[in-house]
Amino acid sequence: MSNINPQERKEKKMSTSGNQTTNERRKFFLTIARAAGLAVLGGLTWSAFVDEVKASSLILRPPGALKEDDFLATCIKCGMCVEACPFDTLKLAKPGDNKPLGTPFFEPRDIPCYMCPDIPCVPVCPTDALDIFSVQNKEKKLDINKAQMGVAVVDDSSCIAFWGIQCDACYRACPLLGKAITVEYTKNERTGKHAFLKPIVHADVCTGCGLCEKACVTEKAAIFVLPREIALGRAGDYYIKGWDKEDEQRLEHATSKTTTTERSKDSAVDSLNSSSDMEDLLKW
Secondary structure, eight states, rough: OOOHHHHHHHHHHHEEEEEHHOOOOOOOOHHHHHHHHHHHHHHHHHHHHHHHEEEEEEEEOOOOOOOOOHHHHOOOOHHHHHHOOSSSOOEEEOOTTTSTTEEEEEOOTTTTEEEEEEHHHHHHOSSSBOGGGGBBOOOOOOOOOOOOOOOOETTTOGGGGGTTOOOOOHHHHSSSSSTTEEEEEOOOOTTTSOEEEEEEEEEEEOOOOOHHHHHHHHOOSSSSOOOOHHHOOOTTTTTTOOHHHHGGGGGGGGGOOOOOOOOOOOOOHHHHOHHHHHHHHHHO
16 A cells, blocks of 8 residues: 555645646647647638639630630639640649649740640530630631630840841741741841841731740740730721721621711800800819
């Protein structure tokens, strides 16, 4: 039997109880600290997610992609188009890419679209976010030349061809040689005996594949692909190309409306001196 007297037993019990209370307090504060840490981490993660959702609009999508808002609403981020791409051109956006998470995109300077005739990335899309009908010709056959992934834009301030240095790298790299990009020959007035070989992009033919951007010899590509909504303007329906028979056909169903504005019979001096006009001016 133990020889511990009642007083020592009481003190030992109180010491054990005190240690248990201290341990419980430590566990309590550790739990609070962990919860706070998780809350902060969750907030940062959510903030990053929101930032990615509001990502840059300068995104190049696969062939046949719907307009950006419709694409984001339709794409289920399955990655099947990425798996189908034989050149690893397509990637799924990950945190830090500044693009909507999980959506497919490509960067031409890294790996351009190599214009596969069978366009394997489009038919595998389960939701039609990549519209197969938009890359078909009149015979309902796949035609990669119908793709509108973007349009190439030339920065003539950094393109060495505009300096007078002979370069046709982008022209030669274009899969639609002599159609999407042509070379314009102009006299070099500075030297008087040389010619400029300036690349000219034809937006109505350019598919936005980015092979020109990949081939550009400058440190930062002087020709680059932008989404068509960003790169191209819009003249509106009020203007007709009279020399274009197809465009001129729009006049057949056009309606016109003549409006007239009633002109004042007062002279300019009378108008300026009228009391009502002066009162209006004083109000300002």
